[in-house]
Amino acid sequence: MANEHMEKLYDVLNQATGLLQKNxxxxxxxxxxxVGEDFASNEITQEDxxxxxxxxxxLTDLLHQVNLAEYSAEEIRQALQLVLVRTIAAxxxxxxxxxxxxxxxxxVSFMVTTMMPKLPAELKIADIAAGTGNLLYAxxxxxxxxxxxxxxxxxxxxxxxxxxxxxxxxxxxxADVELFHQDAIEPLQFNNIDxxxxxxxxGYYPVDERAKAFATAAKEGHSYAHHxxxxxxxxxxxxxxxxxxxxxxxxxxxxxxxxxxEWLAKTAYFQGLLALPENFFATKSAxxxxxxxxxxxxxxxxxxxxxLGTFPDLNDTAAFKQFIAxxxxxxRDNME
Numbered sequence: 001m002a003n004e005h006m007e008k009l010y011d012v013l014n015q016a017t018g019l020l021q022k023n024x025x026x027x028x029x030x031x032x033x034x035v036g037e038d039f040a041s042n043e044i045t046q047e048d049x050x051x052x053x054x055x056x057x058x059l060t061d062l063l064h065q066v067n068l069a070e071y072s073a074e075e076i077r078q079a080l081q082l083v084l085v086r087t088i089a090a091x092x093x094x095x096x097x098x099x100x101x102x103x104x105x106x107x108v109s110f111m112v113t114t115m116m117p118k119l120p121a122e123l124k125i126a127d128i129a130a131g132t133g134n135l136l137y138a139x140x141x142x143x144x145x146x147x148x149x150x151x152x153x154x155x156x157x158x159x160x161x162x163x164x165x166x167x168x169x170x171x172x173x174x175a176d177v178e179l180f181h182q183d184a185i186e187p188l189q190f191n192n193i194d195x196x197x198x199x200x201x202x203g204y205y206p207v208d209e210r211a212k213a214f215a216t217a218a219k220e221g222h223s224y225a226h227h228x229x230x231x232x233x234x235x236x237x238x239x240x241x242x243x244x245x246x247x248x249x250x251x252x253x254x255x256x257x258x259x260x261x262e263w264l265a266k267t268a269y270f271q272g273l274l275a276l277p278e279n280f281f282a283t284k285s286a287x288x289x290x291x292x293x294x295x296x297x298x299x300x301x302x303x304x305x306x307x308l309g310t311f312p313d314l315n316d317t318a319a320f321k322q323f324i325a326x327x328x329x330x331x332r333d334n335m336e
Contacts, residue, residue: 005070005071005075006071006075006078006079008065008066009066009071009075009076009079010079010082010083012062012063012065012066013032013035013036013039013079013080013083014082014083014086015062016035016038016039016059016062016063017031017032017035017083017087018031019051019055019058019059019062020034020035020051020055020059023050023051023052023055024050024051027091027161028086028087028090028091029087029088029091029093029161029164029165030161030164032083032084032087032165032168033161033164033165033168035059036080036165036168036169036171036172037168037171038059038063039063039066039068039172040068040168040171040172042063043063044056044059044060044063068172073137073141073173073174073175074138074141074142074145076169076172076173077134077137077138077141077169077173078102080134080169080172081102081134084132084134084165100131100134100135100199100246101280102138103314104135104199104246104276104290105134105135105138105139105142106138106142107274107290107311108135108139108197108244108290109138109139109142109143109146110324110327111242111244111272111290111292111327112139112143112195112242112244113143113146113147114327114328114331115242115271115292115294115331115335116194116195116242119143119147119149119194120149120194121149121150122149122150122151122152123143123147123149123150123151123152123194123195124152124154124190124192124193124194124195124238125139125140125143125151125152125153125154125193125194125195125196125197126153126154126155126156126190126193126195126196126197126233126236127153127154127155127156127196127197127198128154128156128184128188128196128198128229128232128233128236129156129157129184129198129199129200129201129229130155130156130157130162130163130166130179130198131157131159131162131166131199132162132165132166132169133155133165133166133169133170133177133179134169135197135198135199136153136155136177136197137153137169137170137173137175137177139195139197140153140175140177141173150176151176152176152177152178153170153175153176153177153178154177154178154180154190154193155170155177155178155179155180156179156180156182156184156188157180157181157184158181158182158183158184160181163179163181166179167179178190183207183210184229184232185205185207185210185211185214185225185228185229185232186210188232188235188236190236191236191238192236192237192238192241193236193237193238193241194237194238194241194242195241195242195243195244196233196234196236196237196241196242196243196244196245197243197244197245198229198233198244198245198246199245199246199288200225200226200229200230200245200246200247201225201226201229202224202225202226202247202248203224203225203226204222204223204224204225205222205223205224205225205228206222208221208222208223211223211228214227214228214231214232215231215259215262215263215266215267216228216230216231216259216260216263217259218256218259219259223256224254224256226245226247226248226251227256227259227260230243230245230247230260230291230293231263231267233245234267234268234293234295237295238295238297238298239295239296239297239298239300240294240295240296240297240298240299240300241294241295242292242293242294242295243268243291243292243293243294243295244290244291244292244293245290245291245293246276246288246289246290246291247288247289247291248287248288248289249275249276249287249288249289250285251289251291252273264293267295268293268294268295268296269293269294269295269296269300269301269302269303270292270293270302270306271292271293271294271302271303271306271307271335272290272291272292272303272306272307272308273289273290273291273292273306273307273308274289274290274292274307274308274309274310274311275287275288275289275309275310275311276288276289276290276310276311277310277311277312277313277314279313290311292307301335303330303334303335304333304334305330305333305334307327307330307334309323309326311323
Protein backbone atom coordinates (compact mmCIF):
# COMPACT_ATOMS: atom_id res chain seq x y z
CA MET A 1 0.00 0.00 0.00
CA ALA A 2 1.18 3.52 -0.83
CA ASN A 3 1.63 4.82 2.76
CA GLU A 4 0.72 4.21 6.39
CA HIS A 5 -1.59 7.25 6.37
CA MET A 6 -3.84 5.76 3.66
CA GLU A 7 -3.45 2.24 5.06
CA LYS A 8 -5.03 3.47 8.30
CA LEU A 9 -8.11 4.75 6.45
CA TYR A 10 -8.39 1.50 4.48
CA ASP A 11 -8.13 -0.61 7.65
CA VAL A 12 -10.79 1.43 9.42
CA LEU A 13 -13.22 1.35 6.47
CA ASN A 14 -12.61 -2.36 5.93
CA GLN A 15 -13.13 -3.28 9.59
CA ALA A 16 -16.25 -1.10 9.85
CA THR A 17 -17.76 -2.65 6.71
CA GLY A 18 -17.19 -6.19 8.01
CA LEU A 19 -18.65 -5.34 11.42
CA LEU A 20 -21.75 -3.70 10.00
CA GLN A 21 -22.37 -6.42 7.40
CA LYS A 22 -22.22 -9.12 10.09
CA ASN A 23 -24.63 -7.22 12.36
CA UNK A 24 -27.10 -6.26 9.63
CA UNK A 25 -26.75 -9.58 7.74
CA UNK A 26 -26.70 -7.51 4.55
CA UNK A 27 -24.55 -7.62 1.43
CA UNK A 28 -21.02 -6.28 1.86
CA UNK A 29 -21.65 -3.54 -0.70
CA UNK A 30 -24.71 -2.28 1.21
CA UNK A 31 -22.69 -2.24 4.41
CA UNK A 32 -19.88 -0.29 2.71
CA UNK A 33 -22.34 2.34 1.47
CA UNK A 34 -23.76 2.78 4.97
CA VAL A 35 -20.28 2.97 6.52
CA GLY A 36 -19.25 5.64 4.01
CA GLU A 37 -22.37 7.67 4.73
CA ASP A 38 -21.76 7.36 8.49
CA PHE A 39 -18.19 8.57 8.08
CA ALA A 40 -19.34 11.49 5.91
CA SER A 41 -21.88 12.57 8.56
CA ASN A 42 -19.47 11.73 11.41
CA GLU A 43 -22.04 9.66 13.29
CA ILE A 44 -23.33 6.08 13.24
CA THR A 45 -26.92 5.95 12.03
CA GLN A 46 -29.28 3.52 13.77
CA GLU A 47 -32.61 2.42 12.39
CA ASP A 48 -35.03 0.03 14.12
CA UNK A 49 -32.34 -0.80 16.71
CA UNK A 50 -29.72 -1.69 14.09
CA UNK A 51 -26.82 -1.76 14.27
CA UNK A 52 -27.11 -2.96 17.87
CA UNK A 53 -25.54 -1.04 20.75
CA UNK A 54 -22.38 -3.17 20.90
CA UNK A 55 -21.72 -2.81 17.14
CA UNK A 56 -22.53 0.89 17.23
CA UNK A 57 -19.96 1.40 19.99
CA UNK A 58 -17.30 -0.45 17.99
CA LEU A 59 -18.16 1.52 14.83
CA THR A 60 -18.01 4.80 16.76
CA ASP A 61 -14.56 3.89 18.02
CA LEU A 62 -13.40 3.17 14.45
CA LEU A 63 -14.95 6.40 13.21
CA HIS A 64 -12.94 8.39 15.74
CA GLN A 65 -9.66 6.76 14.66
CA VAL A 66 -9.48 8.78 11.42
CA ASN A 67 -10.12 12.39 10.47
CA LEU A 68 -11.28 12.60 6.85
CA ALA A 69 -10.23 16.26 6.69
CA GLU A 70 -6.62 15.04 6.81
CA TYR A 71 -7.05 12.99 3.61
CA SER A 72 -7.02 14.16 0.01
CA ALA A 73 -9.82 13.15 -2.35
CA GLU A 74 -7.41 10.80 -4.14
CA GLU A 75 -6.36 9.10 -0.88
CA ILE A 76 -10.00 8.57 0.04
CA ARG A 77 -10.76 7.16 -3.43
CA GLN A 78 -7.79 4.78 -3.27
CA ALA A 79 -8.73 3.50 0.19
CA LEU A 80 -12.34 2.98 -0.91
CA GLN A 81 -11.18 1.18 -4.04
CA LEU A 82 -9.21 -1.33 -1.99
CA VAL A 83 -12.22 -2.01 0.25
CA LEU A 84 -14.40 -2.32 -2.86
CA VAL A 85 -12.19 -5.00 -4.38
CA ARG A 86 -12.68 -7.15 -1.24
CA THR A 87 -16.38 -6.28 -1.09
CA ILE A 88 -17.03 -7.25 -4.72
CA ALA A 89 -15.20 -10.56 -4.23
CA ALA A 90 -17.21 -11.32 -1.07
CA UNK A 91 -20.52 -10.55 -2.79
CA UNK A 92 -19.45 -12.46 -5.93
CA UNK A 93 -20.44 -9.57 -8.16
CA UNK A 94 -20.38 -10.27 -11.92
CA UNK A 95 -17.22 -9.48 -13.97
CA UNK A 96 -18.79 -6.50 -15.81
CA UNK A 97 -19.11 -4.75 -12.43
CA UNK A 98 -15.55 -5.23 -11.19
CA UNK A 99 -13.49 -2.19 -10.17
CA UNK A 100 -11.41 -0.72 -13.01
CA UNK A 101 -7.73 -0.83 -11.91
CA UNK A 102 -6.00 2.48 -11.18
CA UNK A 103 -3.39 1.80 -13.87
CA UNK A 104 -6.13 2.05 -16.50
CA UNK A 105 -7.25 5.42 -15.12
CA UNK A 106 -3.67 6.70 -15.29
CA UNK A 107 -3.42 5.68 -18.95
CA VAL A 108 -6.64 7.56 -19.72
CA SER A 109 -5.40 10.68 -17.91
CA PHE A 110 -2.10 10.50 -19.79
CA MET A 111 -3.92 10.34 -23.14
CA VAL A 112 -6.19 13.28 -22.20
CA THR A 113 -3.25 15.51 -21.23
CA THR A 114 -1.36 14.48 -24.37
CA MET A 115 -4.22 15.06 -26.80
CA MET A 116 -5.74 18.06 -25.01
CA PRO A 117 -2.72 20.07 -23.78
CA LYS A 118 -4.94 23.13 -23.22
CA LEU A 119 -7.82 22.02 -21.04
CA PRO A 120 -10.78 24.37 -20.42
CA ALA A 121 -10.90 26.13 -17.04
CA GLU A 122 -13.84 23.87 -16.14
CA LEU A 123 -13.50 20.43 -17.69
CA LYS A 124 -16.68 18.39 -18.18
CA ILE A 125 -16.09 14.64 -18.09
CA ALA A 126 -18.61 11.80 -18.24
CA ASP A 127 -18.74 8.04 -17.76
CA ILE A 128 -22.00 6.53 -19.02
CA ALA A 129 -21.15 3.09 -17.59
CA ALA A 130 -19.76 4.45 -14.33
CA GLY A 131 -20.45 1.58 -11.94
CA THR A 132 -18.98 2.60 -8.57
CA GLY A 133 -17.35 5.65 -10.18
CA ASN A 134 -13.76 4.54 -9.56
CA LEU A 135 -12.46 5.16 -13.11
CA LEU A 136 -14.26 8.51 -13.42
CA TYR A 137 -13.13 9.81 -10.02
CA ALA A 138 -9.53 8.67 -10.52
CA UNK A 139 -9.33 10.52 -13.85
CA UNK A 140 -11.05 13.60 -12.37
CA UNK A 141 -8.58 13.70 -9.46
CA UNK A 142 -5.56 13.13 -11.69
CA UNK A 143 -6.53 15.82 -14.23
CA UNK A 144 -7.26 18.33 -11.46
CA UNK A 145 -3.86 17.63 -9.88
CA UNK A 146 -1.97 17.70 -13.19
CA UNK A 147 -3.59 20.75 -14.77
CA UNK A 148 -5.15 22.61 -11.81
CA UNK A 149 -8.53 22.88 -13.58
CA UNK A 150 -11.98 22.54 -12.07
CA UNK A 151 -13.47 19.18 -13.12
CA UNK A 152 -17.21 18.51 -13.25
CA UNK A 153 -18.26 14.89 -13.63
CA UNK A 154 -21.33 13.05 -14.89
CA UNK A 155 -21.86 9.42 -13.87
CA UNK A 156 -24.54 7.15 -15.34
CA UNK A 157 -25.39 3.59 -14.32
CA UNK A 158 -28.51 1.43 -14.19
CA UNK A 159 -27.39 -0.59 -11.15
CA UNK A 160 -28.75 0.98 -7.96
CA UNK A 161 -26.18 -0.65 -5.66
CA UNK A 162 -23.23 0.39 -7.81
CA UNK A 163 -24.50 3.96 -8.09
CA UNK A 164 -25.09 4.08 -4.33
CA UNK A 165 -21.37 3.37 -3.89
CA UNK A 166 -20.56 6.07 -6.47
CA UNK A 167 -22.72 8.56 -4.58
CA UNK A 168 -21.15 7.69 -1.22
CA UNK A 169 -17.65 7.88 -2.71
CA UNK A 170 -18.36 11.27 -4.28
CA UNK A 171 -19.62 12.56 -0.95
CA UNK A 172 -16.50 11.46 0.93
CA UNK A 173 -14.22 12.93 -1.76
CA UNK A 174 -16.33 16.08 -2.11
CA ALA A 175 -16.28 15.44 -5.85
CA ASP A 176 -18.17 17.81 -8.15
CA VAL A 177 -20.27 15.17 -9.89
CA GLU A 178 -23.86 14.56 -10.98
CA LEU A 179 -25.17 11.00 -10.84
CA PHE A 180 -27.93 9.53 -13.00
CA HIS A 181 -29.66 6.22 -12.25
CA GLN A 182 -30.82 5.14 -15.69
CA ASP A 183 -30.25 2.91 -18.68
CA ALA A 184 -27.47 4.76 -20.56
CA ILE A 185 -29.01 3.77 -23.91
CA GLU A 186 -32.04 5.95 -23.10
CA PRO A 187 -31.71 9.73 -23.72
CA LEU A 188 -29.06 11.29 -21.47
CA GLN A 189 -29.66 14.45 -19.45
CA PHE A 190 -26.41 16.23 -20.38
CA ASN A 191 -24.51 17.26 -23.49
CA ASN A 192 -21.41 19.10 -24.74
CA ILE A 193 -18.98 17.00 -22.70
CA ASP A 194 -15.25 17.63 -23.13
CA UNK A 195 -14.13 14.08 -22.33
CA UNK A 196 -16.00 10.77 -22.20
CA UNK A 197 -14.29 7.85 -20.45
CA UNK A 198 -15.55 4.35 -19.80
CA UNK A 199 -14.57 0.77 -19.14
CA UNK A 200 -17.45 -0.50 -21.24
CA UNK A 201 -19.48 -3.54 -20.18
CA UNK A 202 -19.32 -6.30 -22.76
CA GLY A 203 -22.35 -8.27 -23.86
CA TYR A 204 -25.67 -7.99 -25.60
CA TYR A 205 -28.22 -5.23 -25.01
CA PRO A 206 -31.63 -6.87 -24.39
CA VAL A 207 -34.05 -4.16 -25.62
CA ASP A 208 -33.98 -4.54 -29.41
CA GLU A 209 -36.66 -1.90 -29.99
CA ARG A 210 -34.59 0.78 -28.25
CA ALA A 211 -31.38 -0.32 -29.97
CA LYS A 212 -32.93 0.18 -33.41
CA ALA A 213 -32.56 3.95 -33.01
CA PHE A 214 -28.75 3.53 -33.13
CA ALA A 215 -26.58 3.27 -36.23
CA THR A 216 -24.46 0.62 -34.46
CA ALA A 217 -27.46 -1.68 -33.82
CA ALA A 218 -27.23 -5.23 -35.15
CA LYS A 219 -29.16 -5.96 -38.35
CA GLU A 220 -30.63 -9.04 -36.67
CA GLY A 221 -30.95 -10.15 -33.04
CA HIS A 222 -29.49 -8.40 -30.02
CA SER A 223 -26.94 -5.61 -30.45
CA TYR A 224 -23.64 -5.36 -28.62
CA ALA A 225 -24.08 -3.07 -25.60
CA HIS A 226 -20.56 -1.68 -25.95
CA HIS A 227 -21.27 -0.61 -29.56
CA UNK A 228 -24.41 1.25 -28.52
CA UNK A 229 -22.64 2.87 -25.55
CA UNK A 230 -19.81 4.08 -27.80
CA UNK A 231 -22.35 5.75 -30.07
CA UNK A 232 -24.24 7.27 -27.14
CA UNK A 233 -21.05 8.67 -25.62
CA UNK A 234 -19.93 10.26 -28.89
CA UNK A 235 -23.41 11.80 -29.23
CA UNK A 236 -22.96 13.81 -26.01
CA UNK A 237 -19.41 14.97 -26.72
CA UNK A 238 -18.84 18.62 -27.62
CA UNK A 239 -17.23 19.30 -31.04
CA UNK A 240 -13.57 18.33 -30.71
CA UNK A 241 -14.36 16.32 -27.55
CA UNK A 242 -12.30 13.25 -26.73
CA UNK A 243 -13.60 9.74 -26.07
CA UNK A 244 -11.44 7.11 -24.34
CA UNK A 245 -13.00 3.70 -23.97
CA UNK A 246 -11.79 0.31 -22.79
CA UNK A 247 -13.26 -2.18 -25.26
CA UNK A 248 -12.61 -5.84 -26.16
CA UNK A 249 -9.41 -6.12 -28.20
CA UNK A 250 -11.49 -8.05 -30.75
CA UNK A 251 -13.85 -5.08 -31.23
CA UNK A 252 -13.02 -4.71 -34.93
CA UNK A 253 -12.91 -8.42 -35.76
CA UNK A 254 -16.38 -9.63 -34.73
CA UNK A 255 -19.38 -10.33 -36.98
CA UNK A 256 -20.85 -6.94 -36.00
CA UNK A 257 -17.64 -4.97 -36.64
CA UNK A 258 -18.75 -3.79 -40.09
CA UNK A 259 -21.64 -1.72 -38.70
CA UNK A 260 -19.35 -0.23 -36.05
CA UNK A 261 -16.66 0.78 -38.55
CA GLU A 262 -19.24 2.26 -40.95
CA TRP A 263 -20.66 4.40 -38.13
CA LEU A 264 -17.18 5.43 -37.00
CA ALA A 265 -16.17 6.53 -40.50
CA LYS A 266 -19.17 8.88 -40.69
CA THR A 267 -19.26 10.16 -37.10
CA ALA A 268 -15.90 10.32 -35.34
CA TYR A 269 -12.16 10.47 -35.87
CA PHE A 270 -10.56 7.12 -35.08
CA GLN A 271 -7.33 8.32 -33.44
CA GLY A 272 -5.95 5.20 -31.81
CA LEU A 273 -6.29 1.67 -30.48
CA LEU A 274 -3.81 0.58 -27.82
CA ALA A 275 -3.90 -2.98 -26.50
CA LEU A 276 -3.38 -3.52 -22.78
CA PRO A 277 -0.69 -6.01 -21.72
CA GLU A 278 -1.86 -9.63 -21.81
CA ASN A 279 -0.76 -10.13 -18.20
CA PHE A 280 -3.61 -7.81 -17.14
CA PHE A 281 -6.10 -10.54 -18.05
CA ALA A 282 -6.82 -14.13 -17.05
CA THR A 283 -7.38 -15.19 -20.67
CA LYS A 284 -6.49 -13.79 -24.09
CA SER A 285 -10.20 -13.61 -25.00
CA ALA A 286 -10.75 -11.21 -22.06
CA UNK A 287 -8.06 -8.78 -23.26
CA UNK A 288 -9.08 -5.15 -23.67
CA UNK A 289 -7.73 -2.17 -25.58
CA UNK A 290 -8.02 1.58 -25.16
CA UNK A 291 -10.01 3.00 -28.08
CA UNK A 292 -9.31 6.70 -28.72
CA UNK A 293 -12.02 8.61 -30.60
CA UNK A 294 -12.58 12.30 -31.22
CA UNK A 295 -15.66 14.18 -32.32
CA UNK A 296 -15.11 16.38 -35.41
CA UNK A 297 -15.24 20.16 -35.01
CA UNK A 298 -13.56 22.88 -32.99
CA UNK A 299 -10.24 22.39 -34.76
CA UNK A 300 -10.06 18.62 -34.30
CA UNK A 301 -8.65 16.61 -37.20
CA UNK A 302 -8.09 13.01 -38.14
CA UNK A 303 -4.58 11.87 -37.24
CA UNK A 304 -2.55 11.31 -40.40
CA UNK A 305 -1.43 8.01 -38.89
CA UNK A 306 -3.64 6.22 -36.36
CA UNK A 307 -1.91 5.38 -33.06
CA LEU A 308 -1.68 1.59 -32.85
CA GLY A 309 0.32 -0.58 -30.48
CA THR A 310 0.42 -2.19 -27.06
CA PHE A 311 0.94 -0.58 -23.68
CA PRO A 312 4.14 -1.95 -22.12
CA ASP A 313 4.13 -3.81 -18.84
CA LEU A 314 3.68 -1.08 -16.24
CA ASN A 315 6.43 -2.65 -14.12
CA ASP A 316 8.95 -2.10 -16.92
CA THR A 317 9.91 1.51 -16.13
CA ALA A 318 12.27 1.97 -19.09
CA ALA A 319 9.73 0.62 -21.58
CA PHE A 320 6.98 2.79 -20.14
CA LYS A 321 9.11 5.95 -20.34
CA GLN A 322 9.83 5.12 -23.98
CA PHE A 323 6.12 4.54 -24.62
CA ILE A 324 5.24 7.98 -23.20
CA ALA A 325 7.91 9.58 -25.40
CA UNK A 326 6.62 7.69 -28.45
CA UNK A 327 3.02 8.81 -27.88
CA UNK A 328 4.12 12.44 -27.43
CA UNK A 329 6.12 12.16 -30.65
CA UNK A 330 3.12 10.61 -32.46
CA UNK A 331 0.92 13.51 -31.32
CA ARG A 332 3.42 16.13 -32.57
CA ASP A 333 3.83 14.41 -35.94
CA ASN A 334 0.19 13.51 -36.59
CA MET A 335 -2.09 15.86 -34.65
CA GLU A 336 -0.42 19.27 -34.46
